Amino acid sequence: MTPHNEAAKGDYAATVLLPGDPQRAEWMAKTFLEAPRCVNRRRGALGFTGLYRGRPVSIQATGIGVPSFLVYVHELLDFHGVKTLIRTGTCGGLTPNVPLRSVVISQSVRAESERSGQVFGLYDAAAGPDPGLYAHALACAAQLGIDHQAGLTICSDVFYHPEGRARFAEAQTLGALAVDMETSALYRLAAHFGARALSLLTVVDNIVTDELTAYSERQALFTDMARLGLEVAAEG
Ligand SMILES: O=P(O)(O)O[C@H]1O[C@H](CO)[C@@H](O)[C@H]1O
Numbered sequence: 166m167t168p169h170n171e172a173a174k175g176d177y178a179a180t181v182l183l184p185g186d187p188q189r190a191e192w193m194a195k196t197f198l199e200a201p202r203c204v205n206r207r208r209g210a211l212g213f214t215g216l217y218r219g220r221p222v223s224i225q226a227t228g229i230g231v232p233s234f235l236v237y238v239h240e241l242l243d244f245h246g247v248k249t250l251i252r253t254g255t256c257g258g259l260t261p262n263v264p265l266r267s268v269v270i271s272q273s274v275r276a277e278s279e280r281s282g283q284v285f286g287l288y289d290a291a292a293g294p295d296p297g298l299y300a301h302a303l304a305c306a307a308q309l310g311i312d313h314q315a316g317l318t319i320c321s322d323v324f325y326h327p328e329g330r331a332r333f334a335e336a337q338t339l340g341a342l343a344v345d346m347e348t349s350a351l352y353r354l355a356a357h358f359g360a361r362a363l364s365l366l367t368v369v370d371n372i373v374t375d376e377l378t379a380y381s382e383r384q385a386l387f388t389d390m391a392r393l394g395l396e397v398a399a400e401g
């Protein structure tokens with residue numbers, strides 16, 4: 166048990182999928198895992214453990230933004246000894262070439278703020294995805310016929326920003342594909358603890374074209390990303 170998670174040692178598998186939204190965590194667990202068991206309800210940050218293709222896998226909701234993410238994932242790594250983290254998040258497309266509902270695989274990440282997620286330098290490691298997980302995700306996505314792109318993603322601390330889309334101009338010149346709010350923390354924290362990490366993101370809106378998916382279609386929307394994350398978890 167930790168201050169934010171009622172699970173006992175041993176309740177989490179060594180590999181944990183990390184959606185932000187607790188409803189996505191519950192849907193993924195009940196849709197894809199055999200014998201899913203809820204291991205955390207504290208603060209509604211639902212966590213589940215079950216089997217995927219006979220191997221133990223957990224799914225833990227992390228909430229919105231780096232501060233929330235750092236709490237839940239630090240405790241998974243430090244207390245529960247988790248070794249592999251696969252974010253199954255959502256993102257906003259930063260280029261018209263990233264189709265709505267497709268999957269972005271974060272090959273590298275830039276935090277919008279240099280200070281984001283840093284605790285006196287603790288997590289200040291040059292960090293990216295685990296090369297093995299990344300390569301495996303690319304191969305699985307191709308094999309499963311999942312519409313995907315891999316590249317630079319941006320991690321922002323602010324969803325509603327007074328500058329609107331203009332604040333992403335520099336990122337767009339760097340070729341950034343999409344923005345989310347947790348991936349830089351994922352890669353930094355995993356590097357600090359010597360864990361493996363990968364961020365998979367479904368495009369739910371596009372900041373350039375103003376296209377938007379409806380929340381009501383989101384379960385079906387996440388099928389590709391969930392399958393991809395679980396396949397990487399099972400074999401990666
Ligand atoms: O859908 P999740 O996984 O929460 O991810 C994205 O959605 C939230 C913003 O709406 C942020 O957490 C962002 O990173």
Ligand SMILES: O=c1cc[nH]c(=O)[nH]1
Pocket residue numbers: 255256257258324344345346369370372
């Ligand atoms: O526009 C978006 C969509 C999802 N997540 C974000 O952080 N931004």
